[in-house]
Amino acid sequence: MNLLLDVRDLSKNFNGFEAVKNLYFTVNEGDVYGFLGQNGAGKSTTLRMLLKLIKPTKGEIYFSGKKIEEGDNTILKQTGAIIERPDMYKYLSAYDNLYIFAKMSGIKVSRSLLMDQLEMVGLADRCKDNVKTYSQGMKQRLGIAIALVHSPKLIILDEPTNGLDPQGIADMRNLILRLSREMGKTVIVSSHLLNEIELIANRMIIINKGEKIIEGNVAELLDPANTLVEINTIDNKDTIRKIQETKWASLQETAQKNIRLRMNRKDVPEMISNLASMDVNILSVQPRHSLEDYFLSLTNNDTHVEPFTN
Amino acid sequence: MWSLLQIELYKISKRPRTYISFIAIAGIVLIIQAAFKADPGYLNILMQNVGDTFEVDKSKVINGYFMCYMILNTLLIQVPILVALVAGDAISGEANMGTLRLLLTKPISRTKIIGIKFLASIIYTVGLLVFMALLALFLSMAIFGVDDLLVFRAKADESQILQITKDDIMWRYLAAFAYAAVALTVIAALALFLSVFAENSIGPIVATVCIVIICTIISNLNIPIIDKNIKPWLFTSYLVGWKGFFYIAIDEDNVPIRGSMENWPAIRNSLFILLAHIAVLFGASVWFFKRKDILT
Numbered sequence: 001m002n003l004l005l006d007v008r009d010l011s012k013n014f015n016g017f018e019a020v021k022n023l024y025f026t027v028n029e030g031d032v033y034g035f036l037g038q039n040g041a042g043k044s045t046t047l048r049m050l051l052k053l054i055k056p057t058k059g060e061i062y063f064s065g066k067k068i069e070e071g072d073n074t075i076l077k078q079t080g081a082i083i084e085r086p087d088m089y090k091y092l093s094a095y096d097n098l099y100i101f102a103k104m105s106g107i108k109v110s111r112s113l114l115m116d117q118l119e120m121v122g123l124a125d126r127c128k129d130n131v132k133t134y135s136q137g138m139k140q141r142l143g144i145a146i147a148l149v150h151s152p153k154l155i156i157l158d159e160p161t162n163g164l165d166p167q168g169i170a171d172m173r174n175l176i177l178r179l180s181r182e183m184g185k186t187v188i189v190s191s192h193l194l195n196e197i198e199l200i201a202n203r204m205i206i207i208n209k210g211e212k213i214i215e216g217n218v219a220e221l222l223d224p225a226n227t228l229v230e231i232n233t234i235d236n237k238d239t240i241r242k243i244q245e246t247k248w249a250s251l252q253e254t255a256q257k258n259i260r261l262r263m264n265r266k267d268v269p270e271m272i273s274n275l276a277s278m279d280v281n282i283l284s285v286q287p288r289h290s291l292e293d294y295f296l297s298l299t300n301n302d303t304h305v306e307p308f309t310n
Numbered sequence: 311m312w313s314l315l316q317i318e319l320y321k322i323s324k325r326p327r328t329y330i331s332f333i334a335i336a337g338i339v340l341i342i343q344a345a346f347k348a349d350p351g352y353l354n355i356l357m358q359n360v361g362d363t364f365e366v367d368k369s370k371v372i373n374g375y376f377m378c379y380m381i382l383n384t385l386l387i388q389v390p391i392l393v394a395l396v397a398g399d400a401i402s403g404e405a406n407m408g409t410l411r412l413l414l415t416k417p418i419s420r421t422k423i424i425g426i427k428f429l430a431s432i433i434y435t436v437g438l439l440v441f442m443a444l445l446a447l448f449l450s451m452a453i454f455g456v457d458d459l460l461v462f463r464a465k466a467d468e469s470q471i472l473q474i475t476k477d478d479i480m481w482r483y484l485a486a487f488a489y490a491a492v493a494l495t496v497i498a499a500l501a502l503f504l505s506v507f508a509e510n511s512i513g514p515i516v517a518t519v520c521i522v523i524i525c526t527i528i529s530n531l532n533i534p535i536i537d538k539n540i541k542p543w544l545f546t547s548y549l550v551g552w553k554g555f556f557y558i559a560i561d562e563d564n565v566p567i568r569g570s571m572e573n574w575p576a577i578r579n580s581l582f583i584l585l586a587h588i589a590v591l592f593g594a595s596v597w598f599f600k601r602k603d604i605l606t
Contacts, residue, residue, distance in 0.1 A: 054603045
């Protein structure tokens with residue numbers, strides 16, 4: 001796998017506030033690379049530095065093995081991006097917006113190219129309408145078309161599911177997977193939602209307060225055989241006693257309020273059936289997100305962590 | 311470069327605020343023309359300063375050239391506000407819409423982006439002046455006819471009427487409009503400069519207008535220390551320099567010299583100072599814009 005992006009010692013200081021500190025990470029060609037962190041962790045600042053929107057205080061960025069110097073637009077020629085909201089010229093049509101940004105990308109623009117892009121994101125039949133009449137999901141799709149129109153190697157999506165309804169989130173997720181699997185694009189996608197990243201990324205980085213916490217393969221960082229499952233029943237004491245009589249007894253963890261079992265995720269349905277057959281009145285079974293546990297264990301901070309699931 | 315400029319002009323042409331200026335100019339010019347057509351007596355208001363000194367046949371004063379001169383006198387003071395409407399929106403408007411970050415992720419240098427925006431602002435300014443020329447000069451010529459131009463000049467210690475023959479006028483208007491274009495480009499450069507720092511367009515537009523008003527007031531103060539040390543450096547001291555093209559030189563027999571100007575070196579120096587303002591303001595805009603972190 002070829003290295004596409006190599007970030008070394010990247011830092012940004014805003015008037016004494018260190019938004020990003022000595023960040024190192026690498027992205028391989030073909031990766032869907034998850035960029036994880038809570039709000040304010042430094043994700044957007046880092047992505048903006050990659051896109052030359054923010055000037056790093058220090059650090060180096062290598063793209064396809066070439067060091068990106070000031071004034072060198074190589075990375076921008078090969079990158080399409082949506083940073084935060086997909087804002088565009090609301091008083092212009094989708095076609096006009098796409099035309100403008102395609103032209104600015106320095107490619108030869110034809111009507112068929114633009115219509116193909118609009119077709120791909122499902123906006124061909126509304127392409128003459130002004131963007132101000134679009135829903136958030138449609139704007140997001142147009143943003144994707146703009147990001148892809150010049151066939152970039154790398155696509156950077158900053159919180160792409162923000163503000164989308166559940167269907168929009170699912171569509172975006174599918175689109176990202178298509179970009180990677182069918183079109184061979186490298187995608188960096190930032191999110192504060194761990195389950196989002198888990199569903200689409202093959203590699204990821206977690207940052208907190210501008211610093212890297214961990215980077216690696218999602219499959220290695222996540223261990224489905226070691227999922228923590230929280231169970232809440234009408235009579236937890238009685239349930240614990242009953243669990244002692246099952247094969248799940250050895251998997252029990254101490255918990256003050258809920259019953260916790262560390263187990264393989266695929267065994268959860270069987271465990272629920274067993275408990276039900278023993279007349280346990282189950283109120284809830286919640287597989288706690290392994291990434292969330294991971295984050296908490298690494299940051300040693302369980303008081304300020306936002307929920308990582310939708 | 312050309313295609314990027316086309317895009318910028320297309321974006322400007324699609325914004326409703328662009329046409330406010332054209333509508334305002336058309337409204338003012340047409341009202342003045344209609345008023346003078348209906349009642350030439352309005353000339354008395356303009357001649358208050360010289361009325362006691364000279365006997366003038368008012369029916370012969372009003373013609374297309376005179377109307378244009380009078381309209382320019384009235385309008386060119388207001389046009390900076392209209393120029394600021396577009397130039398002040400150039401960068402800040404993009405920041406406000408959120409399109410600035412998308413724009414700057416495209417492989418075009420920031421210098422080129424701001425250069426194109428400035429160029430588009432200049433074209434818009436020239437467009438305004440051409441529109442003004444069409445209405446104020448050519449429409450006035452069509453409505454009021456053509457004759458010699460009488461220019462009323464009020465000096466500190468005397469009043470003066472200069473007569474320019476009708477075959478010696480058109481080039482003066484062309485030169486005056488060209489001068490006005492340079493003067494208004496200073497306003498565009500100022501508005502663009504302020505636009506670099508703002509994230510909505512109201513701020514730079516209002517700030518530009520305030521700066522123009524304050525500097526105009528200072529330029530009109532008659533205080534020796536300001537006359538000597540401040541006025542020469544204020545661009546507002548040169549905004550009405552276009553009038554110099556209509557101050558015709560007079561020979562020893564008090565006869566106007568065809569094709570002449572009373573003080574060409576002063577006009578030339580004014581132009582240099584205005585161009586220097588443009589260079590400094592645009593250079594500063596580029597310098598700051600290249601270093602600006604895009605956080606919107």
